Amino acid sequence: MEISNEIMKVVIDSQIDEIEGSIIYGFMASRQKDDKNKKLLQKMADDEAKHALVWKSITKKDLKANGFKMFILKVATVILGFTFVVKKMQKGEHKTIGSYEKLEKDLPQIGYLVEEERRHEKELYAMLDEERLHYVGSMVLGLNDALVELTGAIAGVTFALQNTKLVAMTGIITGISATLSMAASNYLAERSDGASDALKSSFYTGMAYLITVALLVLPYLLLPSSMYVIAFATMIVTVLLIILFFNYYLSVTKDEPFIKRFMEMATISLSVAAISFVIGILAKQFLGIDTL
Structure with a gap:
């Protein structure tokens, strides 16, 4: 049977x-410690390999994966966890099923692939149980406490001290102390609840x-002492990027609304920064502080 160029491209x-x-499911399986998840992911990797052979019987071509894409997905699996990558791939599974259903008329031999892809969906969602997601709260x-406290503290002292190194020192001391305090408070609260x-x-x-502290202080460590305005602007951009990334991560892994959470966190953090900025200017003015 003659296959049109359009259909061949889809194939x-x-x-x-x-x-x-x-490749990706196999990589995930190789990193799994849980036997059930490991076997399921390996089964899915094997199924995908079989499906590829079905398509190969039509294209008659030895095709290869995109090496760069595979590298990115493997790195994402290690850093962000398999739940994030699997759920991103789920969107691809939905598109795949749609493509297969359209092709069934012209290629009846692929009919069973639709059922296998649907089975993959159900199995994927059933197996998602990643330890790090138990501690999202x-x-x-x-993260939220660091963004609010450190953004406010650094904004407050930036224009009062007008020296990136002094601001960095203040941020590091405040940040490390607050990290230890927050971790200890969380431990005591969890223990009191019997966790x-x-x-x-x-x-x-x-x-x-701690990671948030490091990212917020970094511009002040890297830039010259006199470039405190640029350091401050860079910090604000960093705050927005952290909020953007973290809420995108949650929207994928926990199916939470992205825009609403992003706007909420960004509004709170930037409002505190603005208030602290004004307080810092007033403190410098009324206390007569001069670091120049």
Whole structure:
């Protein structure tokens, strides 16, 4: 049977998608400690490889995965966790099913692939149980607290001290002290609620806080002492990027609304920064502080 160029293009894309799916699922399986998840992911990798062979029987071509895309997805799996990558791939699964259903008229031999792709969807959602996602609340606590407190503190002292190194020193001392305090408070709160994983919960809170501190202070460490205005602007951009990234991560892994949460966190953090900025200017004015 003659296949049109349009259909052949879809078939070629489908073959590459299945090859890439097989590679990524196999990579996830190799990193799994949970036997059930490991077997399921490996089964899915094997299924994708079989599907790729079906497409190959039509294209008669040895196609390869996009090496750069595979590298990015593997790095994302390690850093962001398999839940994030799997749910991103789920969107591709929905498109794949739609493409397969359209092709069934012209290529009846691919009919069973639709059912297998649907089965993949159900199995994927059923298996998603990643440890780090149990502590999203702890990470939100640390991240949000650091953004509000440190953004406010740094904004307040930037124009009062007018020296990036002094601001960095203030931010580091304040940030580390607040990290230890926040982690300890979270531990005590979890212990008082009878949580058996209080230590791990406090670790996630502390790490989220500390990483945020490091990112906010970094512009002041890198820029010359006199460039405090640029350092401040860079910090504000960094705050918005952190909020953007974290809320995008939550919107994918926890199916939470992205825009609403982003606007809420951004409004709170920037409002505190604005208020602290005014307080810093007033303090400098009325206390007669001069660091120049």
